[in-house]
Amino acid sequence: MGDIEEYGFIKKYDHVGIKPNDCLTIIYTSGSSGFPKGAIISEQAYRETFPNWFTTYLVERISFSYRSLAWAADRDMVIGTFLTGGRTGFSTGDISRLMEELALVGPTQFSAPPSIWNKIYAEFKTALSLINAHHSKETRAVEELRLLKEFSKLIPNRCKSLTVGSAKVSPNVLNFMKRCFSGCQINESYGITECGSVAYNYIVEGTIKYRLESVPEMSYTIDDKPFPRGEILTKTTQMFSGYINNPEETRAVLTDDGFFRTGDIVELRTDSNGQTDLHVIDRKKSFFKLSQGQFISPEFLQNIYIRSPFVEQIYIHGDLLSDCVAAVVVPNRAYVQAFVLEHNLTNFDTNNPDPKLCDAILQDLRSIAKSESLRIHEIPSRLIIDFEPFTPENGLLTSSFNPCRHKLAAHYADRLKSINTIDQRLKTIIEMAAEQSILNDEDEHFLIANGSNSLTAIRLSRMIENNLGVSVPMSVLFEPTMTLQRLTNLIKDPSQISSMANSIVPQMLKDSQFDLNITVGRRKNTSQSPSVIFITGTTGFVGAFLLAELLKIYPSSCKFVCLVRCESLVNPLDRIRENMIFYQIWKEDYHERVIPLRGDLAKTYFGLSNETYESLANQI
Known part of the structure; x- marks a missing residue:
């Protein structure tokens, strides 16, 4: 510093006169939506920022500069710190050491874009998810508080002010910051390179x-x-004077x-x-339009899907050739590692992730989308998993740590190309309609027979017609043996559908004339309240509300045997509960009165064994 001062004393420069409207400096935009633009700042406009720099501080101001000085945020901070007699520590530029350098400098205030806070929040989610998997509900709250205390140590003790700026932050992340860093004042700043500060804390x-x-x-x-x-x-x-x-x-x-x-x-x-x-x-x-005319806000969706413990970073993509959005996910390595161990995925390859991982991530994203009541085209139908994070070094983040959308689109262009084959497009449509993933080796995946309901069938039929131009009647979709491969063949050759669509008519006529030959034995006493009621369709819309109403009407001693059509690995009670939770009509005491029974109305004896069927018949 002494050499610099001596050089400045010896080397004399002539004073440069400047008029109020002359260009004094150039400040660059972040380049998140395109190539960075240089904003011309006049002497008069720059002078308007001076009052902000001469704020009185009760303690020495210490700042940490880790972003380019070509951007307004750190440039103004460094100048303001210098003019108030404070000190500034500068980053080495290695983003992987950012938190380490933050601890070394120990600034009195720290400002960062949402991407930094998202990273911390992602690590917290992962740690919390792993803890919750091994603790009871009673101890989870205590463990969460302990974890919040551990994460609070990321911010140095003398830092009393944290600011989120440069982009909109997720409400979940902001709430986490307030809980975790309770010793700091949490602020939101809204400013624009071209205009300066616009709002502070709204x-x-x-x-x-x-x-x-x-x-x-x-x-x-x-x-x-x-x-x-x-x-x-x-x-x-x-205000700036224009772009250079x-x-x-x-x-x-x-x-x-x-x-x-x-x-x-x-x-x-x-x-x-x-x-x-x-x-x-x-x-x-940043918003874009899909093939059906829907407009999508990717930043809005990214702020929602960041809640998934699988997600470290996420990029939502779409274009005029796509029916719905796609997602590029950089997974959280710790959480993925725990998932791999739990599911015994041997020889896991990060360059070619196991389909089970893709399926789990998609299912988690869809679960979050359902809880947020997102529209069906806002739910990712395709997923790219990339373990290489978005960074300023690889150009996928700007120097101000915001996602660089045009570079992300170019980087993943080949892998994000729209699905063109009927097989792939139909698979995507079915996944969206049924809200469940179909793995690549599930060509024999049964459709409606796997536990979907009539509303799903209606939605699926309309989506096939809108997207593929083929009308598929409900009766075809309700074929017990209808699989993904069979449906694909029918859509490729629609002439087969006409004969199948009418096949249900003779069956219904036959059923109407069928002599059941039922022998009525001793009649049951119906004057008393029933002790057991048999009901079907409780995983659908009407059935869910019917069950809820019956549970209210009949006394607590009355049990309900609910026939549920589902795969062997699926818990039928979970399907009933999740469906009723979605419609906000589930109560926890229903557990004691609902008796789930896996079966199928289309099969003899509902697909039950003779013993189970006879026992059921004697109770009802």
């Missing part, structure tokens, strides 16, 4: 002007209730009256005191 900066414009193609309008939503346009005293050597892009983002089109979708919420809060809810620049 409160709009007092010096900016803004307005909303409706984005009807994404179903966001300024007339939405209870709060207006749309793209926010801003005008600030820190890029007049076309400059004209595209600036309105005639000087407002900047941010590309961010916000919701303006008004509290009881009349205070307006600005919440970023979506990103206009």
Whole structure:
């Protein structure tokens, strides 16, 4: 430092005069949606940031700089720390040592994009999932608190302020931060390279002007209730003058009256005191359109699917040739390793993951999607597993640690190509309709006979017609022996369907004329409340509500034998419970009254043994 000061004393430079509107510096955008653009900042605009740099601190300010100084965040932080007499520690640039370097520097405040907090949250989820697998419900809460305390040590003790910036953070991640780092104030900052700071902790900066414009193609309008939503346009005293050597892009983002089109979708919420809060809810620049005309917000979906313990990083992809989204997942290695050991997946190859792992991840993503009531095209139908993480070094993250979408799309282009064969497209449709995965070796996978219901069959029939242009009647789908391979052959040769569709008619006529030859013995006393009731269809919509109603009407001593059509490895009670939980009508005391029975109405004696059937007949 002494040499630098001496050199500066000896080497004299002439003063350079600059006018208020002259270019003083250039600050670059992150490049998350395209090539980074250089924003021209005038002397007057830069001067407007000065008041933020001279904040009074009760303790020495210590900062940690780990992002490029070509970006606004760390450049302003370094200058502000210097001007207040503080100290700044600089990262080596090795992202794998970020948390180690953070501990060494021990800053008094730390700001990071969602990708950093997502990483910490992913590690916490994995550790918590592994703990929960070996503890009872009673001890899980205690173990979770212990784990939160361990993770809180990632942030140095003298750090009293944590800030999330540069992109929208998942509510789950934000809630985790507040619980884990309770000794710090958790802040959300919303700023734009071209405009400076816009809002802090949802409160709009007092010096900016803004307005909303409706984005009807994404179903966001300024007339939405209870709060207006749309793209926010801003005008600030820190506005850039344009993009260097890029007049076309400059004209595209600036309105005639000087407002900047941010590309961010916000919701303006008004509290009881009349205070307006600005919440970023979506990103206009990253959304895309699918083949059926649906618009998708990938960032919204990524923030939901990051909850999966399997997921370390995720990229949601789609295009005009796709019926639904696809996902690229960088798995959490610790959780995958535990899964491999639990399922005895010997010779596990990270370059060619076992189909069971793919199936488990897809099932977990679909479970999360169901809990969040996502639409069917928002649920990944295809999955790419890549154990190589997204990093700034391989270009899949920007230098500000945001996903670089155009590079991710190019990197996985060959593997993300749309499915073109009828076999593959039909497999995807069935998985989406039935909400269950079909492994590659399951060509003999039975469709409706595996426990799906009439609503699933209706949905499947419509999806096949919409996507493949072939009308498949319900009667064909309900064929007991209908498999994926048989259905594929029928769609390739639709002429076979007409004869099959009518095959149920003679069967129904025959059934109507069938002489059952039933001998009625001693009649049962029906004046008393039944002790056992036999019911079918409880994994469907109508059956679930019928069962719930019967459970209310009849006394607690009455049991319900529920015939469930499902695979041998599936617990029939789990299917009943999960279905009723989905419709929010399940109660835990139903366990004692519901007797699940695996069987099939289409088979003789419901597919039961003679002894079981006779015993059932004598009880009902």
